[in-house]
Amino acid sequence: MLFFSLSLSKANMQSLAFLSLLLCTAFHVAFSFTDGLVANGNFELGPKPWDLNGTVVKGGRKALPEWEISGFVEYIKSGQKQGDMLLVVPEGAYAVRLGNEASIKQRIEVVKGMYYSITFVAARTCAQEERLNVSVSPDSGVLPMQTLYSSNGWDAYAWAFQAQYSVVDMVIHNPGAEEDPACGPLIDSVALKALYPPRLTNKNVIKNGDFEEGPYVFPNTSSGVLIPPNIEDDHSPLPGWMVESLKAVKYIDSAHFSVPQGGRAVELVAGKESVIAQVVRTIPGKTYVLSFAVGDANNACEGSMIVEAFAGKDTVKVPYESKGKGGFKRGVLRFVAVGTRTRIMFLSTFYTMRSDDFSSLCGPVVDDVKLLSLRKP
Template sequence: MLLHYLAPFLLLCAVVQVAVAFTDGLLSNGNFELGPKPSDLKGTRVTSKHAIPAWEASGFVEYIPSGHKQGDMLLVVPEGAFAVRLGNGARIKQKVAVQKGRHSLTFSAARTCAQDEKLNVSVTPESGILPMQTMYSSNGWDSYAWAFRAAVGEAEVAIHNVGREDDPACGPLIDSVAMKELTPPRITNKNLLKNGDFEEGPYIIPNTTWGVLIPPHIEDDHSPLPGWMVESLKAVKYINSPHFSIPRGNRAVELVGGMESAISQIARTIPGKSYALTFSVGDASNACEGSLVIQAFAGKEKMHVPYDSKGKGGSKRAVLRFTAISTRTRVVFLSTYYSTRSDDMSSLCGPVLDDVALISVRR
């Protein structure tokens, strides 16, 4: 009988101490819907490091139900009924059994009462700092992607609030932690660029309607968008067809940060040979109305591609022809203007880029 009553506790200990086998999707209890026992809570604060099933917590960690109020502020849970809040120096971590190679971590985060929130995302021995000063969505939260290369078969995934506030309870809400194994893209005889259709990318949490932010290269050594590098100061948004208008296929990129939102790739070329860079420009059917412009650069050539958006979807094709001047040609796309959605006047938006191809052509 004693073993019968202890079985749930022994199972929980095994989940915490042993790496959980992983498949693409949410980590074990990645949405935090399984919560601590009442005896492991003091108000909303978690008092035991193994109180949250499948996770190990340290520092000022809170378990927050949807609709919880802090003073006059209503705390918004990104998905489901519960999330965790990381106060001063707080950390949550979980061991996951993974295949060697590149993976992408996705999670949702919402700011609360702190202004200078930063998150240290790590998978030993790699780590990166993701600033949260810019909120791209008006609903109060965003989803972020961060990539890493697993060198061994076990990864310890950790999210750590490195901020220090006067109120130790001020910190970001974390929800929907997921992971995906990334497939290395290859060039083909029809495209000298890798992953030109953007079909390979970070995990997008099902039933979420706000896409996933891909951080700048300075904050992530391994891009969650294989083949491409975000070389600007702001993130770009990875979007999917169930919730956005996509020119072709199921995935695309939205350049949401104006001229601070740029992606690039370096392709092998032959000096003196002629090439054509083709791509689609459109809008995501997300009320991003007005004049949208993508600038494209390749070799010594550049072009502006305007798109008059009604905010209801659509796209057009563009071609940039150039002559290679080096064995390596850098292809860059960026948005000219800063835009916000017409339905809330605060969510950042921009032109959609998709179906990018680089081919050799005769003169």
């Protein structure tokens, strides 16, 4: 009996060890992804010298480590010039440039059904109508780059998708057709972040009203991240919100900017062309109170600002006199719902430029958006 008991215990231990191994393997597969740069996302690992012809990558589609390339792709070093123009490498020593119809692709492991945001840095070169197509099949989006929002020559952009498979191909493609193929945009610092769509609570009808859920923000840059125009809320890098405008809005963090509440906020950087919106469920005839914070990002954005808030056909204008050194005030809009759906929207009345850099757009910050119903209308 003792021998049998010991044997059984040993067998059980072996079974448990095997089960533990399976669980650990499954856990590793499901949670192997971490927010941050993708493999060689900063392109510091470059092609072999014999795979380069000057700056042009000639060694085939696998010549750039961790990436698959197509078309006219250049490997650009910091400080490099093109004629009289200095090519801007946003981070580190190297970046890639995409010529006409060129693309870079990387296969990544994700969790099927999960939402993700891609953040990357792009700099314009000599083309005027540059744009980029970002895709993870079956989703794709075109990001316009005609407007430069910072004076350092580059901006960080975000785009989101929902994973339809456990392994997906992330593609950044230049659909341009310039006369000079070496006039495409520079790409650097490609990162990925898992998004967790916020749920409604009894404390706020607005989803993600504090903007804490959003795209990856690079810890070593102070430019914020642009949420492109015409972004719908089904795959928004700012969950719950849409960018219903011709221009982008900027996602900022408290590590580099003044934020009214928590760690994240939105800066309306392009006047009435920067709009964020959300459609919420309401009860017709019921009275609601929309409250929010309006401030400045402590980024030398000075002057008279006005944030216009809309709830259906009701509106309020909240003025804010900015000294460009941080601070905020509260805005309130009380309204009676007329339908089962109400569109909540924010925009900036004026265009504003930074006082220390007249080539950089800036604007008021919106944060801590709350929508509550009153028990007694």
